[in-house]
Structure formats: C-alpha cells, structure tokens
Amino acid sequence: MNSMRNEYLDQVQEQQQRLEVDLKARKMNVPMTNMPQQAAAPRRRGGFAPTPPESPGGNAVDVRITGFWRWRTVIVPPNAYVIHTRRGHDKPLHLGLGVSFRFNPATDSFLVVPGAMQTILINAHSICRELQGLLVQGYVQWIIEDFATAYKKLDFTDAEDPMRVVNVQLREQAEAAIKDKVATMSIDAVLSDKQPIIEELTARLRQVAEGGGGSDKGLGLRIVTVQIKEAVVSSARLWESLQKPFRAERERVARLATLETEEAISRRELQVEQERSRSRLETESELSVLRSQKEAESYDREQAERLRRQHREEEDARKLAVERQQSTLQYAELEKARLAVEAELAQRKHEVEAAQRKRDAQASISVLDTEREAANRQARVELELLEARQRVLNELSPANLQARLVELLPTIAEKLPQPQELRSISIGAGAGAQEGQALTTLVAQMMALVKALRPELEPPPAVTRPPEPPR
Template sequence: MSNTNTYLDQVVRQQERLEADLRSKRVAPAQAAAGGPPSPRDRSRAAIAEGAGQQPTPNAVEVRVTGFGRWKTVLVPPNAFVVHTRRGKAEPLHVGLGVSFRYNPATDSYLVVPGAMQTILINAYCICRELQGVLVQAYVQWIIQDFSTAYRRLDFGDAEDPMRVVNLQLKEQAEAAIKDKVSTLGVADVLSDKQPIIEELTSRLRAVAEGSGGADEGLGLRIVTVQIKEAVVSSSRLWENLQKPYRSEQGRIARLAELGAEDAVAERELTGQRQRETQRIGSERELADLRAQRAAHEFDREAAEALRRSQREQEDARALADLQDATNRHALALERQLAAEEAEIGRLRIEREAELTRLTAEAELLLAAARARAAHERALLDVERERLRADIANAQSAENLQAQLIDRLPEIVAKLPKPAELRSVTIGGTDGTTVAGLIAELSTVVNALRSGH
C-alpha cells in the first residue's frame, strides 16, 4: 500500500498551477512599440505560429485604432474601462467607461479593461470539523466600481484576458475563506445550512474588494453576489451513512403513507362490503319475508289439511272403535260360545274317558283272560311237545344217538374249557345202548369236567 499523501500532492499541483497562472502574459515588445494591445487577428496568428492552438478568450476587449503615424484615434467600446496616459504627465489624460481618445504611439499608452460583470466558479476541497473531506462548489460575481483605484492596485496586463489574474486572486481568497469556515462546521451543518459560509465569504471578499472603511478604499471592486451551489461529501460511504437516517425516515413516512392508503382502501372496501352486506341482508330479509309468507301459506294449507286429516282420522278412529267394539262383542259371544262348546267337549271327553277307562279295563280283563288261556294252551302245547320229543327220543336207536353225538362232539369240545389237568373217565360202565345209559355217561363226563375246572 502506497504511503504517499494524495491530498498533499493535489494541493502542491494546484499551488504550482496557481503560480503559473498568476504570471501575467505581457504584450510582446513589437506590439508595445506599435502602441497598443494586439488585435484579435494578431493574437490568433501568434498563437498558431507558437503552436498553442487556442482561440482568444472572450474577455479581451475589441478596440479599433484608426489613423496613421502620430495622428491615430483609439475607439473604445461603451462597456469597457480605459485609462490613457502620456509621457511626462503624472495623471492620466483619460480615465472612464467607453472613452475614445487621440493616440500618439510615441508618447502615449492606454489600458482597456472589460466593464461587464465577472463570474468566478469555485471548487473548494475542504476538511470539516470531523476531519472529513467536503467539496464546496460556489460562485462569486463582481464588477469594477472605481476603475481609477482598480487599475492602480490590480493587474490587468494580461494580453489575452485582462481579468484572469484578478479572478484568480479573488478565487484563491474565496477558497481560503470557504475552507476556514468549513473547518469550524460539521458535515451535517455544511450540508444542511450554507448561509454561514455565504455570510463569511461575502464579508471577507467585500472587506478585500470594497475596503473596510476609513482610509482603506479597497480594490475599487464591488461584490455583487456570493452563492453556494452545492456541498458534496467526498467519501461515498460517509455520504451513504448520512443519507441512511433520512432515507429510513422517508421510508418510514412512505410506509406509513402506504399503510394509511391501505387503511383507507381497507376502510373503503369495508364500507363497500358493509353496503353490499347491508343490501344482501336486506335482500335476504325480503326473501325471508317472502319465504315466511309462503311458509305461513303452506302452514295454513298444511294445518287445514292436517285438521281435515285429523277429523277424518277421528271419524275413522270412531268407526274403527265402533267396529272394534262390535268385533269385541262378537268375539266375546264367540268366546262364550266356544267356552260352552269347550265345556260340552270337556264333559263329553270325561264321559269318553270314563267309557274308555271302562272299555280299557274290560279289554285288559279280556286280554288277561286271553293271555291266561294262551299261556295255558302254550303250556299244554309245551307239555305235548315234550311228550312228543320224549316219545321221539325214546323211539330213536342207539346208533342214531351215537351218530348225532359224534357229529356234535367238535362243537362240544370247542365250548369246553381248557383242562388244567388230565383226567380219564371211563365210559362203558353203563349200558350205552339205551338212552338212559347214554345220558348217564354224559352226565359223568360233564361232572368230571366241572370238578376239574
């Protein structure tokens, strides 16, 4: 980062330029011998010859010199001051505004100065009380009030612009006054109220140009007006910071205005909505009245219909009650008749049950007698069957019995239990040829088996 002081370098360059500007551009010796300032054509030719390429400034006074030799006449415009001196004379021969005179180049000399109001533009780079850079742009307008004093104390000898040096001197004094005043003020004071700077600059320039009174007559000039055009903060960041409160306040005001407008719009909308709601409520009320009338009409019609239905229902209920009463009476008569019939049926049932009991007893007696006769007959039959069997068995031969016994032996053996011990029974002691003998032998076998078991 460079350690050079930019502000100091700028001040030094401005000082060097000021010193160069304060040096008057005198008239060339050949032109002085000719007896007057060069004409615009001569100045243009000289500038082109020197390679400057600059046109004459508009502050140069256009004078016309007529005649020849020692009998010349200088014609001065009416808005220009002129002073005419002659060799050997202590006082000028002519001093005034727009004075033309005879001119002898050998003994005379003259100076022509514009009499119009001059305007000085000032750009003062100042340091305020907070040590912040502020650029103050101003302008000063002045005129020559007393030329007889001004030409003695001021330098109007620049061939191209007689007012240049004077303007530079006044400009430097004005910049110094502005910087002195701004150094005692704050940034906000400089930006908000420029009247103290104007008053300070006016008082200082008038003290220099017009004099402070008494023996001091000043420079013969008069300050017409002093104005501050603009004051600009050099630092963009500081300028933004200074603007932030105002911008914030304006933003707040704008926001409040927006809120007010929104409130007004909302209120208007609410008013419109209220009117629409009122109209809607009125319409709904009218519709409700119409509906109520229609409902009342329908209710009257329904009530009449309900009354008619009620009367019809009462009549129907009365008829139904009469019918039910008749039905109940008929049902009661039927129930009485049914009860009589049921009593008769009960009596008949009792009689039938008694008859049935009697018949059942008689049947049971008859059945018992029949069963007794059947049992007697069956016993007789059994006795007869046994007798027949005995007769048949007695009539069978021994060989036939043995053959039947042999045929049934496997069946008898299969039904006999397994013997725990072996016993031998001798069959043959009796007469096996007869049935009695065979039965005796079989009895002996069966008893042996039983005892072994």
C-alpha cells in the same frame, strides 16, 4: 476500488470542466468586425500600448487604432474602461468609460479593461469539523466600480485576458474563505444550510474589494452577488452512511404507513362485507314481503279485471243487439228513401232529356232558318248582279259595239288559227286599190262574224225574282 468511487462527484467535476471549456470556446469564437482586410486598422487587445494586432481571445477588449505613426487615434468600445497617460504628465490625460483619444506611440501609453460584469466559478475542496472532505461549488459576480483606484492596485496587463489575474486572485481568496468557514461547521450543517457560508464569503470579499469604510477604498471593485450552488461529500461511503438513517426512517415510516393502510383496509373490507350481507338479507326479506303483496294485488286485480270484462262483454252484447235492430230499421228506411230518390232522379232525367230534345229541335230550326236566310241573301245578290249586267247590255248601241269590236280586233286576230297558206288574187289597177280592197274584205268578214255572234251577245230574257221563303 471502482465501486467505492463517488460517481456524483466525478459527474459534477466533469460538468464543471465542460462548462469552463464551453465558456472559453465561446469567448474565443467571438467574430471580428466585418471590415476589408486592406482597410482594417491595427487592433489591440487590452494591456499597454502599442502592440501588433493579435487574434481575439479571453476577455480582451476589441480596441481599434486608426491613423499612422504619431497621428493615431484609439477608438474604445462604449462598455470598456480606458486610461491614457503621457510622458511628463503626473496625471492621466483620459480616464473613464468608452473614452476615445489621439495617441502618440512615442510618448503615450494606455490601458483598456472590460467594464462588463465578471463571473468567477469556485470549486473549494474543504474539510469539515468531522475531518471529512467536501466539495463546495459556487460563483462570485463582481464589477469595476472605481476604475481610478482599480488600475493602480490590480494587474490588468494581460493582453489576452486583462481580467485573468484579478479573477484568479479573487477566486483564491473566495476558496480560502469557504475552507475557513467549512472547517468550523459540521457536515450536516454544511449540507442542510449554506447561508452561513454565503454570508462569510460575502463579508470577506467585500472587505477586500470595497474596503472597510475608512479612507481606504479597497480595490475599486464591487461584489454583485455570491452564491453557493452545491456541497458534495467526497467519500461515496460516507455519503451512503449519511443517507442511511434518513432512508431507513423513510422506509420505516413507509412500511408502517403501508401496514396501517392494509389494516385499515382489512377492517373496512370486513365492515363493508358485513353491511353488505346485512343489507342483502334485509333486502331479500323486504323483497319477499313485497313479492307476496304484489302477487296478492295481482290476483285481486286479475279477478276484478275478469269480472269487469264479463260485465263489459254482456253489456256490449246487449248494445250490439239493440244497435243491430236499429240498424235494420234504419236500413229499411234508407232503402225506401233510396227508391224514392231513384224514382225522382228518373223523372228528372226524362224531363231533362225532353228539354234537351226540345232545345235540339229549336237549335236545328234556327240553323235551317240561318241557312235559308243566307241562301236568300246570296240569291238576291246574284239577281242584283244579273240585273246590272242586263242593264249594261241593254244600254250598248251598235256604234259602241263596233268600237269595242275594233278595240278587240288585235286580240281576236291573235286567237284566230294561223293559216297554212295565203293566196291572194288582185283584180284592179294598183297596189293602193288592192290594199283598200283587202281592208274592205277584212271589215266585211268581221261584220259577218259579228252577225254570227250576235245571238250570243244579245241580253238574256228578264228573270223573275222567286218569292222569299217564310222566316
């Protein structure tokens, strides 16, 4: 029994349920406006006023109500329709998109409806003309076009989801239209072409939502788009039976194509093998002919090369003998030229050595002359110095000599040896006489000393200048 179940159908249904749960969960998880809890004003989720704050969910509009008691203000989001009525007024006070207004709970009432586009998911379990079950999946997107008409004819009073009732009604009408259209079509037409279903469904929904073109404006809604996503056969066995002809045909075509391909490949392989064998034989024949030609050409070339080498060797031997003879003669001439060059070099060497010796002798003579001239200049300078000294000594008079001795007495006294003891004998009358006598005695001693040194101070005899050496 489990093997007969339509697993694809189960998967589609499971995906559809999961999608609805996810959409519902995302709507319920929409965060509220971040406001302090103490300053947050009471909120209302669509429907008629006033109601206590409720948790967000569904398609409810987040309406903010500020103020207190009779002095309240309703702040409506810019993407929501609102209608505001008051007791005693036959027409609404405010009607439009995103209109905020003052609100008195005692006399006023208002209705807020989302203005965004709505999407209805459709799962229509239909029966085709062959009395077989089909699951047609699609979706319808609609939007409010004339809210002044829509709020009078549709029910938007659900506090959690003002669009829930309208969506259910439209979904039921869409499923009915799909079932009616599928009942007149064959299963092959439903599976292959879904455009008739889309056209029928679009016409019916627009007739209901938008009206027929007369005075009746319909429900004040506008159908945006209608699409059919899938059409699934409910019976797994029927689905397999529908696929068998196509699969068999495809298998037959594939098998025939395989056989034709194999046959074509076999023929082609035989042709290629024959052409290959023929080409091989022709190539071998041509190669044998070419090989024999090449061998003959190679033999002729070798013989010609052998003769050429023989002639070349004989010619080279003759040239070598001639070159050797010429080389011998050239060697003898070169040897003779070498000997002549060596003799000339030896003669030039003797001449260079003689010139060098002559230059050395001249250089030594010049050096000796220079040394003699320097010695003569030194002798002349010394002689001039002696003459000057002699002139100075000759010009000294006895008075000058005594004056110089007097000047030199302290120096001479310092250089005289120190006496070990001093004995003095005073003969005379007083100390003054003794002092004068001592001075006289000292002068007499100094004069005796000068006389003793006089021969040393006399000028030496005149020196005759030696003759200058020849230059």
